[in-house]
Amino acid sequence: MEFSQGWDSLATLVEGRWIERRPRRPEVADQLRRETRLLPWLAPSLPLPVPIPAVLTDDPLVVRHALVPGDALESPGVEDGVAVGRFLRALHGSSAAEAVRHGLIPAEQTRSSRIAEISRFQSEVVPLIPVAQQDSAQSILDALRDFPADTVVHGDLGPEHVLTDGGRVSGVIDFGDAHVGDAAIDLAWALYGAPTAFADAVADAYGVTGELRRRALIWHQLGPWHEVVYGADIGDIAVRRSGLAGVLERLEGSAGIPLR
Structure with a gap:
């Protein structure tokens, strides 16, 4: 099911526990890839959960992370x-x-x-x-x-x-x-x-x-x-x-x- 309508990416809820994001425009692909590098490093130092995304497929680009509840x-x-x-x-x-x-x-x-x-x-x-x-x-x-x-x-x-x-x-x-x-x-x-x-x-x-x-x-x-x-x-x-x-x-x- 479609989860949100963001300006930059389309987010879909999969199996009730995964968020999959796809770029709406070609230039957003680099942004999504940056998140897959930044957030796994940053998350352990933060006092609240944040998404920890990884690349699921390269072509087309799909980035997946576990659903942050709430x-x-x-x-x-x-x-x-x-x-x-x-x-x-x-x-x-x-x-x-x-x-x-x-x-x-x-x-x-x-x-x-x-x-x-x-x-x-x-x-x-x-x-x-x-x-x-x-x-x-x-x-x-x-x-x-x-x-x-x-x-x-x-x-x-x-x-x-x-x-x-x-x-x-x-x-x-x-x-x-x-x-x-x-x-x-x-x-x-x-x-x-x-x-x-x-x-x-x-x-x-x-x-x-x-x-x-x-x-x-x-x-x-x-x-x-x-x-x-x-x-x-x-x-x-x-x-x-x-x-x-x-x-x-x-x-x-x-x-x-x-x-x-």
Whole structure:
């Protein structure tokens, strides 16, 4: 049975205990192969289960891993926040150099991709934003240029990728966007998109600083920008409009908060 509809890969549940993933586009194949090198090395150092994939077939490429039990986190509470904060602290404490040797996208590639992404946001998203808010939007992109790229990060941490089973956090999935980047990207949803009690618990368990909070807010604001360009890529006007609505909502929600 089909298990999920991701942007990058198609996931299928097999025999009730295996997840098999296939790339939706040719360029995603390299991403899946990287996960088969990175996650078996990374998993033993993490306090929560993560997928440990292996290549099942090469042509066509199919990657398989055991099902991580649980359902997407729906009502984050304090204990969930403690578990997520400890998980992120362990993940971010991993050796970036060793992770790169095991396939993780290195800092140089992160910085290059970030520059290209900023350029695309400026040309394709900023013009869609009302003139009165364009200065605020541009300040976000300007701040992003100076963000660090020195930490092993998940890269797409949200409630759909944090699983719970029996009232406890049971695992973290979907490491397709993992790279050497800014630790604050993994704190964006946890601090600014989740209930206050959960956010506070994450911050306490992780040891969040004021500087991390500042950068996490900017990453949170940037989330819907990706939806805008993704909608353009797949020719889906509804996705593009949904992304733009999110861009404007988050710009308004953080008005007056200093970005530097």
